[in-house]
Amino acid sequence: MEHPHVDEPATATGGGLVRVRLEISYDGTALHGWARQPGQRTVQGELELGLATVLRHDVDLTVAGRTDAGVHAVGQVAHTDLPAELFAAHESRLLRRLRGVLPPDVAVTGARVVRPEFDARFAALxxxxxxxxxxxxxxxxxxxxxxxxxxxxxxxxxxxxxxxxxxxxxxxxxxxxxxxxxxxxxxxxxxxxxxxxxxxxxxxxxxxxxxxxxxxxxxxxxxxxxxxxxxxxxxxxxxxxxxxxxxxxxxxxxxxxxxRVDYPPDDELAARALVTRAKRS
Missing domain, CATH: 3.30.70.660 (Pseudouridine synthase I, catalytic domain, C-terminal subdomain)
Structure with missing residues (x-):
């Protein structure tokens, strides 16, 4: 379920960036929803802080669906764009290192490079x-x-x-x-x-x-x-x-x-995102 915040802008990889898909789980009991809020613990806030701590690089996440305060997830999906060399240097140890810095009610269970056309929110079926x-x-x-x-x-x-x-x-x-x-x-x-x-x-x-x-x-x-x-x-x-x-x-x-969040095959990602954006506009 989505919160009434401004939509994330379309992002484009390039200039040495790769798009990284994250699989995320959390116990929302003590969290004030997905979207970052000043002075509140949120899923996005905890994840972006944890990723920045491990990668030593600012991270901005786009999520499949912003959940309300108190709502849980075992199949949440988000994406971010990172320098290719930076992600390659951390990929093999990223999940283990994140486990060491994230609070126990938030976990990243998968992280992999995907096609630039992948959009966690707008490409979702x-x-x-x-x-x-x-x-x-x-x-x-x-x-x-x-x-x-x-x-x-x-x-x-x-x-x-x-x-x-x-x-x-x-x-x-x-x-x-x-x-x-x-x-x-x-x-x-x-x-x-x-x-x-x-x-x-x-x-x-x-x-x-x-x-x-x-x-x-x-x-x-x-x-x-x-x-x-x-x-x-x-x-x-x-x-x-x-x-x-x-x-x-x-x-x-x-x-x-x-x-769970469903996505189309790779060769249909761009078309799906265009259709979804047109519906939301």
């Missing part, structure tokens, strides 16, 4: 999230307490699944988004599925992109159905709205994890 919650009286399993939200009422996962299916496809999701000036709220929801495994319910959401707070708002609407407070058709009925629905609850951030 889809983002995939999982939201975990439990209605068990005992709360989340202790080892999953960071990424599983507790819910005090019993939930009907079957009713939630019916409601979720009605939201699939391309729609204006304004009712579920915190509007950003000049940005569209039209998105293609590729998958929204609800599954129960014992006391744990997982909501899996995939889309070409998500608006700010969209996933948590979709989950909040499904929870209202699961509690029996709303009929299964209620979330889909909100798709006719052109502004945020005040009665849609936003699910707690701690249950949400970005699990």
């Amino acid at each position: 889809a983002r995939h999230y999982v939201y975990r919650l439990t209605d068990a009286d005992s709360g989340p399993p202790p080892l999953r307490r960071a990424d599983t939200a507790a819910w005090s009422r019993r939930l009907d996962a079957s009713a939630m699944r019916v409601a979720a299916a009605l939201l699939l496809g391309q729609h204006d999701f304004a009712a579920f988004c915190r509007r950003r000036e000049g940005a569209t709220t039209i998105r293609t929801l590729l998958d929204l599925d609800v599954r129960r495994a014992g006391p744990v319910i997982e909501v899996r959401a995939s889309a070409d992109a998500f608006c700010h707070s969209m996933v948590r708002s979709l989950v909040g609407a499904l929870i209202a159905v699961g509690e029996g407070r709303r009929p299964a058709g209620w979330p889909a009925s909100l798709l006719s709205m052109t502004s945020r629905a005040n009665d849609v609850p936003v699910a707690p951030a701690g249950g949400l994890t970005l699990v």
Whole structure:
């Protein structure tokens, strides 16, 4: 889910630079989202500081999707442009050295040179999230307490699944988004599925992109159905709205994890980025 910040400009390699793709994981519990903020711990701030410390070179990251405060990731992707000789000198030891300087709730799990046309944000085909919650009286399993939200009422996962299916496809999701000036709220929801495994319910959401707070708002609407407070058709009925629905609850951030970002083959990267930028403009 993206924050209402200015879009990153298009960057171009050249002059001895290479584009480096980073695979990133983090526990967002104590972090104030992705984007750097003065006086706050953020994922971008910790990563750029850690990379600059190891490389002794300023680093500016472009990310696939800016996550909210408290949201986690196991499949986040970012890119940066670095001098070719500098990256080559550090590549073999980079992950180990970053482990020594990054805080324990942020990790870089992969770093490799990619084609100049790769853009972590604009070349992405889809983002995939999982939201975990439990209605068990005992709360989340202790080892999953960071990424599983507790819910005090019993939930009907079957009713939630019916409601979720009605939201699939391309729609204006304004009712579920915190509007950003000049940005569209039209998105293609590729998958929204609800599954129960014992006391744990997982909501899996995939889309070409998500608006700010969209996933948590979709989950909040499904929870209202699961509690029996709303009929299964209620979330889909909100798709006719052109502004945020005040009665849609936003699910707690701690249950949400970005699990994967999909990209096209190398020879389609440039075309995909152009198409995405045109849609966002």
